[in-house]
Amino acid sequence: MNRKTLVLSAVVGLLAPVLAACGGSDSGSNSGDAIVVGTTDRFTASKEAPAPLDPAYAYDVGTWNVLRQTVQTLMVQPRGDGDPQPDAAEKCGFSDSGNERYSCTLRKGLEFSNGDAITAEDVKFSIDRARGIKADSEVYALLSTIDTVETQGDREVIFHLNSADATFPYKLSTPVAGIVNPKDYEKDKLRDGFSVDGSGPYTLETEVKDDAVVKAVFTKNSHYKGQLKVNNSKVEMRSFEDAAAMGSALEKGDIDLMTRSMTPAQITKLDNASGGNVDLNEMPGLEIRYLAFNTNSPSVKTQAVRQAMAQVIDRGELIAKVYGTQAQPLYSLVPATITGHSNAFFNEYGDPSVSKARSLLTKAAITTPVKMTLHYTTDHYGTATAQEFEILKKQLNKSGLFDVTVQGTSWDKFVPAERAGKYDVWGMGWFPDFPDADNFLAPFLDKNNFLKSPYANGTIINNLIPESRREADRLTASKSLTQIQDIVANEVPLIPLWQGKQYIAARDDITGSEWALNSSSTLQLWELGRGVSE
Structure with a gap:
């Protein structure tokens, strides 16, 4: 029915307490086929950049939108924006008056997607690894206010900062702070290729041609324990050469949803169209x-x-x-x-x-x-x-x-x-x-x-x-x-x-598309479902 939906995100966080999702991998519907998402983002490996999906290297919106589905962080930015909320953590907070000591307690029973238990030492390993590798993407600079990372027992992580940093909870919600398994990631070396292993809401399998990902399949992770409600069992992301090819695929029904980057002409056409079975969602953006x-x-x-x-x-x-x-x-x-x-x-x-x-x-x-x-x-x-x-x-x-x-x-x-x-x-x-x-x-x-x-x-x-x-x-x-x-x-x-501004175009049997991007252009695939739109 080709309607346009305007989604008003609460950039300063007023909606977050009401709209923040909770639950975990056992919540949400698992019915239906994989939801197919189109993008013009290109994921390539090269001699200059052989490890595009390593959390210690990746630093662009496309690769982060892969990692946010697969690599869990202590904190997560909630639906509707607002202050970050605990995800891999049960609770986090500053434990001093000067914003220089930040403590987190992990959730009980936290596991990587292969079933390995996650401990505080794994968090320390992951953070120290990104800081130590110092990849030329400079993503490690997000962690520059960390002086040392301390663990107490299996569930307590304490960050001692070298200067006050009120934004630190946000930084712990970014993929560079993602928790990785020491069995899969070397301490001093980036992980080449397109494999990603973590404890996020999805696991990842990729189809690669000529050192580029042409299809990424996100499958619901049964081991995920966090606050996100996962509303589907599988999402397939297809990478297109250009927006015209992506738009054609949506019109033909080969994909269910398309996101960045649509052309201005495509957005205008969808906005002005009447009838049809594609909905255009317009959202405030910070791009x-x-x-x-x-x-x-x-x-x-x-x-x-x-x-x-x-x-x-x-x-x-x-x-x-x-x-x-x-x-x-x-x-x-x-x-x-x-x-x-x-x-x-x-x-x-x-x-x-x-x-x-x-x-x-x-x-x-x-x-x-x-x-x-x-x-x-x-x-x-x-x-x-x-x-x-x-x-x-x-x-x-x-x-x-x-x-x-x-x-x-x-x-x-x-x-x-x-x-x-x-x-x-x-x-x-x-x-x-x-x-x-x-x-x-x-x-x-x-x-x-x-x-x-x-x-x-x-x-x-x-x-x-x-x-x-x-x-x-x-x-x-x-x-x-x-x-x-x-x-x-x-x-x-x-x-x-x-x-x-930012836009998503989705076929009208796809639910949750109005929440599939937050104001920071984070792709939230877990919000998508298949059903009947109201």
């Missing part, structure tokens, strides 16, 4: 897009060049021509719906102005036009990315101040090149690890940032980030967070572009 700079590269090393780009780019035109109502302009790394957000870039630059940009470059004695290449990935954020970068190129070149070309590269080659510092300017998206302003700032600006950016501001790293983490009340942390955003707007190590 952002931005330009990143290698601030050591000659073309953009001078701050005035980056400022001039920020002064010229017209977000309104960009969104109107590419994404329409599916996105909104973003003037900070922190999205508008997150506590601590400020419109720092608008406050600094106002409306787009070529004359102001020219003045910035003239004062810095920069010869124009400034020549550079904007790099983007062709297959990770959807096909509209190419159109987006063509418009950015036109805006910058039309000013007469820049001579810009664009270059698209597949994700499997794009990421290693970006991490190796081969790009001066490149476009990225960010799907937050957890819905807090810290997670839109620290991963880009702190030590061991995941972009491997040479940009480092001592005030941000040594003072403002630690100050913000000391505040359990995130509204109180806003002063430090606003100062960080103001510095970023002035020094421009990145340029935020837009904040997007």
